Amino acid sequence: EAQVTQNPRYLITVTGKKLTVTCSQNMNHEYMSWYRQDPGLGLRQIYYSMNVEVTDKGDVPEGYKVSRKEKRNFPLILESPSPNQTSLYFCASSQGTHGYTFGSGTRLTVV
Amino acid sequence: GEDVEQSLFLSVREGDSSVINCTYTDSSSTYLYWYKQEPGAGLQLLTYIFSNMDMKQDQRLTVLLNKKDKHLSLRIADTQTGDSAIYFCAERGGSYIPTFGRGTSLIVHP
Numbered sequence: 001e002a003q004v005t006q007n008p009r010y011l012i013t014v015t016g017k018k019l020t021v022t023c024s025q026n027m028n029h030e031y032m033s034w035y036r037q038d039p040g041l042g043l044r045q046i047y048y049s050m051n052v053e054v055t056d057k058g059d060v061p062e063g064y065k066v067s068r069k070e071k072r073n074f075p076l077i078l079e080s081p082s083p084n085q086t087s088l089y090f091c092a093s094s095q096g097t098h099g100y101t102f103g104s105g106t107r108l109t110v111v
Numbered sequence: 112g113e114d115v116e117q118s119l120f121l122s123v124r125e126g127d128s129s130v131i132n133c134t135y136t137d138s139s140s141t142y143l144y145w146y147k148q149e150p151g152a153g154l155q156l157l158t159y160i161f162s163n164m165d166m167k168q169d170q171r172l173t174v175l176l177n178k179k180d181k182h183l184s185l186r187i188a189d190t191q192t193g194d195s196a197i198y199f200c201a202e203r204g205g206s207y208i209p210t211f212g213r214g215t216s217l218i219v220h221p
Binding site for chain 1: 151
């Protein structure tokens with residue numbers, strides 16, 4: 001089944017403890033992206049990647065890192081999480097014009 | 112930069128038609144999309160339309176595009192409680208990077 005898989009689905013962590021949210025797609029898509037969703041703010045793009053080893057900042061990249069060493073994987077790294085990064089995170093991928101395939105989301109709470 | 116606007120809420124009675132509206136500013140928009148987000152889930156692509164089309168119909172869904180006014184709408188016929196969700200409009204031009212609206216929460220009541 002064609003899908004985008006994110007892990008974990010839920011995560012509670014403490015301020016300053018480095019964490020990684022993994023994202024993997026099995027559709028050989030070139031384009032991948034990370035979003036955060038907050039009430040009243042909709043979806044905001046954090047980082048995106050047009051292909052392997054090609055990443056770029058979205059609208060809200062501060063406090064996040066990404067890497068794209070392989071086509072299928074696009075992990076999101078929070079080196080030193082803070083409470084304002086408490087949010088619902090989505091990974092998505094696409095190829096051509098057919099819109100995004102989204103993962104199921106990761107709900108992160110930073111205390 | 113590009114902007115996509117949607118109203119935040121829409122409430123309809125079961126069996127009625129729902130119309131969710133969206134306006135965008137990017138005159139180079141080539142593709143326009145509607146996504147559905149059910150509670151606790153990711154966004155799911157519902158339908159999309161190319162900018163050289165005026166209308167697209169898919170079962171209960173009808174998408175209308177007024178390119179001159181930069182206005183996109185999604186009509187859901189015979190709305191059911193299972194249609195309750197957040198609906199996102201999105202547009203993209205020549206790049207892969209879409210711009211999303213903030214989403215419209217559709218509430219269907221009996």
